[in-house]
Amino acid sequence: MFKGPGLFKATRLCTANPLDVHHILSKNFSNYPRGDTFTQIFDILGDGFSNTDGEVWEFHHNTxxxxxxxxxxxxxxxxTIWNKVEKGLMPVLEYVCKEEVEVDLQDMFQRFAFDTISILLFDSDPKSISLDFPCIPCEKALSEIEEAIMHRYILPPSLWKLQKLLGIGSEKKLSNAWKINQSGSSGDPNKFLRDTLLNLVVAGRDTNSSALSWLFYLLSRNPMVEDKILEELHTQLNMKMCVNLKDFQAIDLHKLVYLHGALCEALRLFPPVPFQxxxxxxxxxxxSGRRVDHKTSVILSFYSMGRMKSIWGEDCMEFKPERWVSVGEG
Known part of the structure; x- marks a missing residue:
């Protein structure tokens, strides 16, 4: 339990107790909305599913x-994914490998996910992942929005609200980024659709790119795991050194049990949404016995929960895909 000093008397409870998490996100879900503070911090997401409660959230969820x-x-x-892999991701990877060019994997995966979600939602390919790594204003603005939102979490509300009023600091970046992404005012009848699409773009771009970036980071530090994944790929999919992506489909991927375990381990150690x-x-x-009321912000730390010895054992900090593979699999 944390209590802010002086004027900042907000009370925050941070928990990684699995029973607390289940209680809040499932058993007593209706009693734990995101709240006004969350809505203010993420106001740029408007009435999208990431920033609503009650009936509006139910509508988003069901739809x-x-x-x-x-x-x-x-x-x-x-x-869409296979086409983007074949025509976008693979040519870039082949180029950087051949030329031994240093690249930011997270940026590359963000571009890949941004192109994919743009095609799915808008039937338009911005082609942000290409050999010249073009600057796409809308895609760049999303990163600036997320950085500003993180500052809102860290800073006392009165401070970031003052920055917003004066148009300085991270709030200035947020305002400029919003202008790039904005396509209507609050009175626009299309606002609800715009908010929904923006939420989907953010969710589709960042969760996937984060998970893939950490997966490859972990593989780079665990070559034995990489070898096992390559062995599984060749064994289960009958792959050759030169792969034609059209020769196998997503339906075959259920055979890749060990790869699935590696993805689960990456998500356990580095969840794309580390807390809520x-x-x-x-x-x-x-x-857990803690009392909470409407003045208490409960922080669910998924990052911490994924690293608890009481849940995962003494080897909880190790990257072990085997912990996700049952005896009869793999």
């Missing part, structure tokens, strides 16, 4: 889940 489960969307997703903040509507007692 998006229905879309994701649609066979036609799954087919479109598979085709909730505020109770009504006073509550968490399974």
């Amino acid at each position: 998006i889940m229905s879309l994701l489960k649609s066979p036609s969307f799954q087919s479109l997703l598979e085709d 903040v909730k505020t109770p509507l009504q006073p509550d007692i968490l399974p």
